Amino acid sequence: MAALKELYGKTGRVSESNLANFENAMNLREEADYALTFSAESAEPAVRDAKGFAQAARRTLDRRPSGPRRGKGD
Numbered sequence: 001m002a003a004l005k006e007l008y009g010k011t012g013r014v015s016e017s018n019l020a021n022f023e024n025a026m027n028l029r030e031e032a033d034y035a036l037t038f039s040a041e042s043a044e045p046a047v048r049d050a051k052g053f054a055q056a057a058r059r060t061l062d063r064r065p066s067g068p069r070r071g072k073g074d
Contacts, residue, residue, distance in 0.1 A: 001026065008060065018056045021049035 001023055008014040025046045032038035 013060045013063075014053075014056050018049075018053045021046075022053045025050055025053075 009019045028042055028046050
């Protein structure tokens with residue numbers, strides 16, 4: 001999470017609210033996986049927020065400069 005904030009939040013490439021929503025979703029997932037606490041009430045906003053984060057990520061990736069891209073094994 002720290003890397004996302006540093007690389008994309010501080011530069012304004014992804015909004016602070018999208019990063020906060022992403023972090024919240026990560027925390028909800030962790031609670032569901034390890035503490036076995038989850039509910040539809042907490043999942044629904046997380047899914048909605050995830051859609052917004054995915055859209056922002058697509059826009060960010062579409063704006064990045066072209067050039068060699070690193071793939072698996074690079």
